[in-house]
Amino acid sequence: MRRIRAAAAGAVTISLLTAATACGGGSSNGGGSNDSPKTLTYWASNQGASIAVDKKVLAPELAKFEKQTGIKVKLEVVPWSDLLNRILTATTSGQGPDVLNIGNTWSASLQATGALLPWDAKNFDRIGGRDRFVDSAMGSTGAEGKDPAAVPLYSMAYALYYNKQMFADAGIDGPPATWDELVADGKKLSKGGTWAIGAEGANVSENVHHAFVFAKQHDAEFFKPDGTADFTGDGVVAAVKQYVDLMAKDKIIAPGNAEYAQNQSVSDFAKGKNAMLLWQSAAANLKSQGMDPDSYGIAPVPVQSGTPGTGANTNSMVAGINLAVFKNTKNLDGSTKFVKFLTSDAEQKILNTAYSSIPPVKSAQDVAPFTDPANAVLKDTLATSAAALPQVADESQFETAVGTAVKELFADAAAGRAVTTASVKAKLEKAQQQMPKK
Known part of the structure; x- marks a missing residue:
């Protein structure tokens, strides 16, 4: 994407x-x-x-x-x-x-x-x-x-791809519909050298895509109506922390994923190293890597509660x-x-x-x-x-600044450094300072 x-x-x-x-x-x-x-x-x-x-x-x-x-x-x-x-x-x-x-x-x-x-x-x-x-x-x-x-x-669009056999072996009947369910399932799946889900922690664009979706689910926006950057509101901070916590707190993403930057999480999923993948229209990529389409299912990206829809149930950019x-x-x-x-x-x-x-x-x-x-x-x-991601003139700078902040937070998580509300807000404050002044 x-x-x-x-x-x-x-x-x-x-x-x-x-x-x-x-x-x-x-x-x-x-x-x-x-x-x-x-x-x-x-x-x-x-x-x-x-x-x-x-x-x-x-x-x-x-x-x-x-x-x-x-x-x-x-x-x-x-x-x-x-x-x-x-x-x-x-x-x-x-x-x-x-x-x-x-x-x-x-x-x-x-x-x-x-x-x-x-x-x-x-x-x-x-x-x-x-x-x-x-x-x-x-x-x-x-x-x-x-x-x-x-x-x-x-x-x-982003979707959740899941390995049917790995889910069956873990006693999980179907794909998670909420993030709480994903974390619970993920803890059952993360064992024996395999992990629940992959991430491209060093991929700036992937980072900002997921941060944007989590923010929408927290009823938060990265820009005010006048186009001014607003990266440090409570909802944005909570959203970014929730995403990075999949590695830092929930421990269902391998720490090495903090260095992934280009399709490695797709490869890991195709090779059975991860049970789930969050990706844009991944079927052709998975097929090229030898994965049988019958071996995985495709489900909507989870939401906080309920089912995908508009507003707080947005689940893709x-x-x-x-x-x-x-x-x-x-x-x-x-x-x-x-x-x-x-x-x-x-x-x-x-x-x-x-x-x-x-x-x-x-x-x-x-x-x-x-x-x-x-x-x-x-x-x-x-x-x-x-x-749609914000259609503002500074959008590309937004992607770079926020995507890099998330990259640095994943690096902290992989190194065992605490990812806290304060540390997330500090990274986002730094990102906001990099935006052009109005």
Whole structure:
């Protein structure tokens, strides 16, 4: 699932060097210098188990587009660890691609750079209209009241994946629905060298995603209505502590997970080292690692009490990838044709099937495999119990600051240092001080 602004972009680049797990990078000879109507440069994000997998998925589709339009697409798949900084460099240098993938949580901050093409009614008409896209996906395309900075490409939601045999061996009938149940089950499962659940403790973006969901469940927000950062309220502090306590207090996450930064918890789950996994649309990733889909179940992420829904029962952020066009492209016609192609019903089915994601295009959702029971949890979550991360200009700085605070708290837990309400608040206060002043 894997999140910038113009005049200030250069100033924030250094602070963003550690951000990322949800988008893909750039090239020095991209859209700004492309004056050929027969070529496009496309930066795709690393969605598959490897860059090689992405190239294998995308190559036949790009060939299909070239055959239909005569336009050749120069593809670069960019790792999440590089994507945000490469986009920032492109926004300041003007040397970027024609079309690029961005993590949907970056939409508002990238929108504020002024470097991306606004998707007004005229531009949406070129690709079949805004109404084709589901509301939850459109909610993560930019700041409210402004024309979107991008259009949805892949939609994802967090779910709880659980190992059926490990649950049966522990005498547990089914997946936990609340965090109390997860902790209780987790203590039964954490034994003999196996652990209940994994975490990516050094993964800044994963950290902030979970902190955001826990905060929503505590009726807390990270920003005030005027956009001012508010990281130290009681609800936010309690939420972050509850998440880190899965390792620090409950001891159902292995201490070594504090150093995990990129898919290690997925690998541990696939290998039977952990009984549960919290992840965005993980089926394709698990399959690539040899895990039989019949060996695990998929359930909604737990809530504090009751069942998933809106408000305090939010159990996922609206995860996904958006598709953007650099405003300075010399091939606007070709770029919009490419966006129309990638968001067509046929391509939405092919690409989202390959990546185990959900099409954000309404008319592409009502066909297999998106009607399968395994995808029902993800579709229902996106429709009823997922919330968009804050669509504010400082969103990417928020991810870096809060995600790093959680990373440091996991490091404390792994080292046996106490994680207390006071220590959590101190880390969040430090993170808030790093935010741009209003």
